[in-house]
Amino acid sequence: MASGSGDRKYDPNKFRKYTFDTEPIPRLHCYHPDTDRLIANERPVVITDTHLADTALKWDLEYLAKHLGSGQHTVYRSKTHKFKYYDEKKIKNLPSFTPPTQVLRMTFAEFLDKLRNPGKDRYYLQQALNDTVGKQLVLDYLGFNWDYVNEQQRKFKWGPLTSNLLLVGMPGNVTPAHYDEQQNFFAQLRGYKRVLLFPPEQFGCLYSHPIHSPHDRQSQVDFDAPDLARFPRFREVRGHKVVLGPGDVLYIPMYWWHHVESLVDSEVTVSVNFWYKGGTVDKIEYPLSIQQKVAIMRNIEKMLLEALHDPDQMAPLLCDIVKGRYD
Numbered sequence: 001m002a003s004g005s006g007d008r009k010y011d012p013n014k015f016r017k018y019t020f021d022t023e024p025i026p027r028l029h030c031y032h033p034d035t036d037r038l039i040a041n042e043r044p045v046v047i048t049d050t051h052l053a054d055t056a057l058k059w060d061l062e063y064l065a066k067h068l069g070s071g072q073h074t075v076y077r078s079k080t081h082k083f084k085y086y087d088e089k090k091i092k093n094l095p096s097f098t099p100p101t102q103v104l105r106m107t108f109a110e111f112l113d114k115l116r117n118p119g120k121d122r123y124y125l126q127q128a129l130n131d132t133v134g135k136q137l138v139l140d141y142l143g144f145n146w147d148y149v150n151e152q153q154r155k156f157k158w159g160p161l162t163s164n165l166l167l168v169g170m171p172g173n174v175t176p177a178h179y180d181e182q183q184n185f186f187a188q189l190r191g192y193k194r195v196l197l198f199p200p201e202q203f204g205c206l207y208s209h210p211i212h213s214p215h216d217r218q219s220q221v222d223f224d225a226p227d228l229a230r231f232p233r234f235r236e237v238r239g240h241k242v243v244l245g246p247g248d249v250l251y252i253p254m255y256w257w258h259h260v261e262s263l264v265d266s267e268v269t270v271s272v273n274f275w276y277k278g279g280t281v282d283k284i285e286y287p288l289s290i291q292q293k294v295a296i297m298r299n300i301e302k303m304l305l306e307a308l309h310d311p312d313q314m315a316p317l318l319c320d321i322v323k324g325r326y327d
């Protein structure tokens with residue numbers, strides 16, 4: 001059993017291989033001077049020794065079954081290893097849309113039963129940590145190192161904490177490449193997850209679905225079988241890679257693409273994320289950041305679609321603006 005640095009125990013061969021090469025993400029102590037510099041520059045970093053969610057390191061299946069409460073939780077079921085996010089509110093925009101996963105509501109006991117007898121399906125529990133969970137879990141949650149994250153939120157002028165999602169995934173589950181419009185401290189609690197990250201500069205290589213699609217913010221490229229005829233610039237993609245183990249906290253900057261995979265043939269993974277609204281810049285400075293340009297592209301796409309009312313008119317109109325005039 002190969003192992004990484006220190007007491008990390010995982011077999012690096014138990015992650016799927018992809019067509020592009022990757023470079024590592026820095027792994028730094030929370031007090032290391034470069035750590036805050038990287039976060040300030042919105043670059044990913046694995047932060048060690050935060051003790052951010054140490055009270056949750058004991059959240060194994062038995063403990064969660066006991067304390068997650070007897071309420072119903074949101075569980076996604078997939079016929080494949082991929083759990084591609086989709087926004088149910090946008091399904092009406094695309095009548096031909098077929099959801100790639102089913103959303104189920106079940107108790108944690110039922111979820112455990114699915115884990116033990118999954119059949120050919122895969123399951124991924126996603127539950128916002130809120131007052132519906134059992135009181136012991138609330139105590140653990142209150143025991144998080146809020147001083148650390150509150151200090152980071154203040155230091156980097158982030159907006160409010162919007163949610164903490166508890167994620168319990170089966171070995172081999174994959175959340176395909178997507179970006180979020182929030183800052184994210186991603187705390188790995190049980191098991192190992194490999195995260196591939198791509199900077200927002202690679203927006204042109206990852207081909208996100210049109211903004212009105214339920215799959216807005218998700219890459220159209222199937223990393224297991226990239227269609228290079230449709231997505232030729234995927235060849236240029238250059239990823240960063242990191243394997244997260246219990247106690248690791250990964251800062252996933254807003255607008256950074258990430259593809260998250262639970263180690264195959266291994267244990268169930270448990271993670272908690274901390275999503276923060278981005279800060280509001282008090283005055284625009286030039287040159288614009290790539291994140292601001294992605295936000296501008298999204299606004300233009302939204303405005304044009306609202307004005308044209310027809311996605312098929314987008315390409316001809318944008319080509320008429322660009323071809324022979326700006327290119």
Ligand SMILES: CC1(C)c2ccccc2-c2ccc(C[C@@H](CC(=O)O)C(=O)C(=O)O)cc21
Nearest residue numbers: 076083085086124126167175180260271273
């Ligand atoms: C795939 C899933 C369960 C899902 C289904 C339907 C709606 C939302 C989501 C959703 C949101 C966040 C995650 C956690 C993480 C990826 C990972 O850890 O797998 C991630 O991307 C992040 O923390 O930003 C996972 C999911």
Ligand SMILES: [Zn+2]
Nearest residue numbers: 178179180258
């Ligand atoms: Zn995400």
